[in-house]
Amino acid sequence: xxxxxxxxxxxxxxxxxxxxxxxxxxxxxxxxxxxxxxxxxxxxxxxxxxxxxxxxxxxxxxxxxxxxxxxxxxxxxxxxxxxxxxxxxxxxxxxxxxxxxxxxxxxxxxxxxxxxxxxxxxxxxxxxxxxxxxxxxxxxxxxxxxxxxxxxxxxxxxxxxxxxxxxxxxxxxxxxxxxxxxxxxxxxxxxxxxxxxxxxxxxxxxxxxxxxxxxxxxxxxxxxxxxxxxxxxxxxxxxxxxxxxxxxxxxxxxxxxxxxxxxxxxxxxxxxxxxxxxxxxxxxxxxxxxxxxxxxxxxxxxxxxxxxxxxxxxxxxxxxxxxxxxxxxxxxxxxxxxxxxxxxxxxxxxxxxxxxxxxxxxxxxxxxxxxxxxxxxxxxxxxxxxxxxxxxxxxxxxxxxxxxxxxxxxxxxxxxxxxxxxxxxxxxxxxxxxxxxxxxxxxxxx
Amino acid sequence: xxxxxxxxxxxxxxxxxxxxxxxxxxxxxxxxxxxxxxxxxxxxxxxxxxxxxxxxxxxxxxxxxxxxxxxxxxxxxxxxxxxxxxxxxxxxxxxxxxxxxxxxxxxxxxxxxxxxxxxxxxxxxxxxxxxxxxxxxxxxxxxxxxxxxxxxxxxxxxxxxxxxxxxxxxxxxxxxxxxxxxxxxxx
Numbered sequence: 239x240x241x242x243x244x245x246x247x248x249x250x251x252x253x254x255x256x257x258x259x260x261x262x263x264x265x266x267x268x269x270x271x272x273x274x275x276x277x278x279x280x281x282x283x284x285x286x287x288x289x290x291x292x293x294x295x296x297x298x299x300x301x302x303x304x305x306x307x308x309x310x311x312x313x314x315x316x317x318x319x320x321x322x323x324x325x326x327x328x329x330x331x332x333x334x335x336x337x338x339x340x341x342x343x344x345x346x347x348x349x350x351x352x353x354x355x356x357x358x359x360x361x362x363x364x365x366x367x368x369x370x371x372x373x374x375x376x377x378x379x380x381x382x383x384x385x386x387x388x389x390x391x392x393x394x395x396x397x398x399x400x401x402x403x404x405x406x407x408x409x410x411x412x413x414x415x416x417x418x419x420x421x422x423x424x425x426x427x428x429x430x431x432x433x434x435x436x437x438x439x440x441x442x443x444x445x446x447x448x449x450x451x452x453x454x455x456x457x458x459x460x461x462x463x464x465x466x467x468x469x470x471x472x473x474x475x476x477x478x479x480x481x482x483x484x485x486x487x488x489x490x491x492x493x494x495x496x497x498x499x500x501x502x503x504x505x506x507x508x509x510x511x512x513x514x515x516x517x518x519x520x521x522x523x524x525x526x527x528x529x530x531x532x533x534x535x536x537x538x539x540x541x542x543x544x545x546x547x548x549x550x551x552x553x554x555x556x557x558x559x560x561x562x563x564x565x566x567x568x569x570x571x572x573x574x575x576x577x578x579x580x581x582x583x584x585x586x587x588x589x590x591x592x593x594x595x596x597x598x599x600x601x602x603x604x605x606x607x608x609x610x611x612x613x614x615x616x617x618x619x620x621x622x623x624x625x626x627x628x629x630x631x632x633x634x635x636x637x638x639x640x641x642x643x644x645x646x647x648x649x650x651x652x653x654x655x656x657x658x659x660x661x662x663x664x665x666x667x668x669x670x671x672x673x674x675x676x677x678x679x680x681x682x683x684x
Numbered sequence: 685x686x687x688x689x690x691x692x693x694x695x696x697x698x699x700x701x702x703x704x705x706x707x708x709x710x711x712x713x714x715x716x717x718x719x720x721x722x723x724x725x726x727x728x729x730x731x732x733x734x735x736x737x738x739x740x741x742x743x744x745x746x747x748x749x750x751x752x753x754x755x756x757x758x759x760x761x762x763x764x765x766x767x768x769x770x771x772x773x774x775x776x777x778x779x780x781x782x783x784x785x786x787x788x789x790x791x792x793x794x795x796x797x798x799x800x801x802x803x804x805x806x807x808x809x810x811x812x813x814x815x816x817x818x819x820x821x822x823x824x825x826x827x828x829x830x831x832x833x834x835x836x837x838x839x840x841x842x843x844x845x846x847x848x849x850x851x852x853x854x855x856x857x858x859x860x861x862x863x864x865x866x867x868x869x870x871x
Contacts, residue, residue, distance in 0.1 A: 244739060244840030368778060376778035380786050385799040392807040399814050407838065411739070414835030429818075433837050434828055435736040435749055437821045442741045443754035444817035448810055451760070455806045462799060663838075666740045671716040672840070674864060 242511055244672065247665050251408075251658050252415050254507040258655055261506075269647040276641010279634050280355065288358045291634040296625050297616045299356075301635035304608040305642055306352035307484075309345045310390065310463055311604060314456055314485070315492025315524075316342025317397055320404070321452035324445075330520045332664040333513045336408075337503060338496045339401045340659065344649040345492075346394045348642050353386075355638060382465040389462040396455055400448050406431050407441075407663040460488045467611065473554035474615030479538060486531035487604060490574070493525045494600030499650070501594045503659060512665055515588050522587040525600065529578025532607075536575055550620040557618035558610060562628050566606050566614065573603020703830045708847040710832040710869045711860035716742060718864030719842040723748040725859050726846060735831060737843035756816040763812025764805045771804030772797065832871045 258266075283290055292300060316338035323331040354360050366387050368377050377384045410431035413424035431437060464484035467475035477483075497518065504513045543555040558567050577599055586592050617629050653659065713719040719736065723745070726734055736745055775797035783791045837843045844865075846856045853870055860868050 248739075248839045368774065374782050376782055378784065378786055379775040379779060379800055380789060380793060380796045385796070385803075388800050388803040392803045395807060396810045399810060403814070403817070411838035414838045430822060430829065431838075432828060432833050433737045433739055435738070435745060435751070436828065438738065438741040439746070439751050440754045440756050440817050440820040444756045444760075444813050447757060447760040447813045451764075451806050451810050451813070454802075458799075458802060458806075663740050671740075671742065672714060673717045674715040675717060 242669060244666050244669065247512065247669070248411055248415065248662055250509065250512060251660050251662050251665070252412050254509070254659060255412060255420075255655065255657075262651070262655065266648065266651045269644045269651060272640045272644025273648055274641075274644070275637050276639075276644060279637030279641060283355070283358075283634055283638075284360075288356075290632065291638070292629055292632045294627065294629070296619055296622070296627060297613055297629035299612050299616060300629060301609070301613075301631045301639060302352045302356040304605065304612050305639055306349050306356070307463055307608040307612070308491070308605050309349035309352070309642065309646070311460065311484070311488035311491045311608075312495050312601075313342040313345035313349065313393070313397070313492065314460055314488035315490075315496055316340075316345070317393075317400075317452050317456040318489050318492070318524075319496070320400065321449040321456065324449045325453060328520075329668040330517055332661055332668050333517050334496065334500060334521065334660075335664070336401075336404065336661045337500055337654075337659050338492075339397065339404065340650065340653045340657075341492070341495060341499060342397045343394070343401050344646050344653070345495075346390065346397060347649065348646045350390060350394065351642065351645070382462065382469045385462045386466055389459045393455060393459045396448070396452055400452055403441075403445060403448060404661060404664075405657055407433065408658045408661060411662045412658060457485055460485045467615075472615050473548075473550045473620055474558065474611065477539065477542070479535060479542070483532070483535040483539070486528045486535065487574070487607060490525060490528035490532055490578075491601055491604035493521055493528065494597040494604070497521055497525070497593050497597035498601070501590055501597075503654065507654075507659070509660060512660055515590065518590060518593055519584075519587045522581050522593055525597075526578050526581040526587075529574060529581070529600070533575040533578070536571060553620035554615060554618065557620070558614050561614070561618050563610065563614045563617070567610050570603055570606040570610050573599045574607060577603065705832075705871065706830045706847050707849060707853075708831060708845055708871065709853050709856045709860065710834065710871065711844045711846075711863075711865035712834055712836065712867040712869075713842040713844070713864065714840075714866050715864065716744065716842060719844065720744055720748050722844050722860055722863035722865065725863055726844070726856075729855075729859060731846055731856075734844060734846040735828070737833070737837035737841075737845070739838055739840060739842075754820065756813060756820060759816025759819075760809050760813045763815075764809030766812075767804040767806070767808025768801050770808065771801035774804070775800050832869065 291302065316335075319331050319338040320335040320342075323335070354363050357363065366377065366384070379385075405427075406429055409424050410428040410433065413421055413428045416424055461481035461484065464480035468477055468480035470476060500513060500518070500521075504510060540555055543551045546552075557563075577596060580586050580592075580596060586596070613629055618626055711722060713722065719738070723734075723736060727748075727750075736749065738745055776792045779792045785791065831845045831847070833845075834841065834843055844860060846860070848856045850870075857868050857870070
């Protein structure tokens with residue numbers, strides 16, 4: 239770490255904003271292309287209706303809601319790393335939190351599209367908002383779907399302002415190195431930041447309170463998302479376990495995506511000295527912890543289904559594991575229940591390639607978890623066994639899903655090229671400050 | 685013969701957006717401990733309204749300056765309480781304004797409304813915290829735009845700016861140099 243000085247940190251991170259390469263444009267182009275696929279699919283859905291996405295009795299919540307929960311879940315680890323670990327004073331979060339936080343904002347932006355696509359008539363979306371209308375009607379505040387709207391809206395707003403707040407001192411650092419139009423742009427967006435004591439004094443306090451507000455918020459958001467299901471009486475949904483189970487799963491999948499994103503960023507931007515193997519090991523430990531909670535929830539869920547003696551509950555879980563969707567359920571059990579156990583080994587935790595591969599499987603597993611909970615519980619609903627039907631995703635589902643990945647990566651790629659993807663000022667905070675005494679001691683040794 | 689009088693016109697907007705620079709002395713420091721020494725010496729010499737620049741927040745600087753706790757916390761508190769109240773009002777008033785019985789529950793049933801009240805608490809608390817920071821750091825600290833600054837202060841240098849009239853500047857310069865400033869500028 240000897241060569242990692244304040245100046246090294248500023249210059250290394252500012253260098254990531256240099257002229258984009260052809261590889262970058264290729265990636266950005268692919269993301270925009272995927273988004274185009276999504277937009278074309280959406281046009282077809284608008285023209286022919288949601289039946290195109292395989293919506294039919296009894297499965298009216300399918301891949302779109304699965305993707306919604308998946309992307310909201312992805313968002314959670316960002317706030318965990320930026321807010322909860324900030325309150326815990328974990329020094330290692332500084333190198334990775336900006337990427338995680340940007341991921342949060344873009345993942346919520348992606349998640350927010352799915353309820354809109356799912357309602358079918360997007361032009362009526364404002365009916366969700368409590369606005370004075372000519373019929374004097376108001377939303378039903380007893381419905382978890384309205385709670386969800388408030389939770390996601392608040393989460394998007396708060397995580398966005400939290401991201402921007404963290405960016406201000408870093409944009410100022412970039413401004414002071416930049417020239418030309420970039421200096422002007424960063425000069426405006428830095429809001430006059432100079433690092434004066436009067437600014438830090440209010441900034442650090444405010445940041446602390448934002449973190450303190452974001453911490454219960456992040457736990458509430460996925461709890462509210464889980465209540466979209468748990469408040470209904472569908473077997474497989476109706477469980478008090480859902481809130482902690484969903485929160486742990488969300489952080490598990492989010493940490494997975496943080497690893498997936500950080501590995502290429504670190505390699506491409508040459509940030510090996512700033513994002514070290516220790517950081518990846520800590521992320522892997524978070525993955526292990528939350529993955530273990532998820533595994534424990536699977537065991538509890540199945541045990542309670544059996545132990546309750548409730549025939550419908552038992553039938554739902556039997557259908558899940560041995561019904562027509564056995565492949566989805568076992569993908570979920572293996573990727574989320576067994577895979578994290580590999581992380582007990584320090585060799586695996588410190589092997590970046592292994593972590594990268596595991597992180598991708600974590601997210602495949604977590605996508606299938608939502609698919610299993612939502613689609614399989616509805617398809618094999620044991621209260622009306624005569625109405626059961628197997629649902630299969632269609633090309634329209636895959637098209638919209640591909641579009642969502644394109645949308646997410648487009649924003650993320652634009653972000654990493656235009657704003658510091660690693661926090662400049664916070665990475666410096668965990669370095670030893672330059673001191674005269676230390677400098678003299680160092681000179682003696684040299 | 686006409687005499688031309690130069691009458692200075694009042695320029696209120698110009699005064700707000702382009703205030704005249706504050707005269708004073710700027711010291712640039714490479715080391716944190718030297719900066720702390722300068723702060724102590726300046727305070728001992730009776731200076732109170734100087735500005736310290738640093739690339740990162742350091743508790744040592746806060747302690748040396750002996751600043752009071754930021755009033756941002758009051759913004760957070762008031763915003764949070766207001767948000768909670770708005771959440772309660774929104775849900776209860778709207779329920780009774782057009783009563784619809786759902787699931788045999790009371791028209792205004794508080795437990796589900798706690799979710800909305802909680803989310804509104806966080807939303808308003810966070811937004812008013814941002815306003816608090818902006819208000820205090822950007823608007824209340826109006827002098828900040830008028831004093832000397834060096835782009836190295838966001839990178840790896842610390843800085844101390846002491847407002848001083850030209851007759852006092854020499855003494856301040858001496859204090860800053862003595863504390864270990866690597867560069868001292870007058871402006």
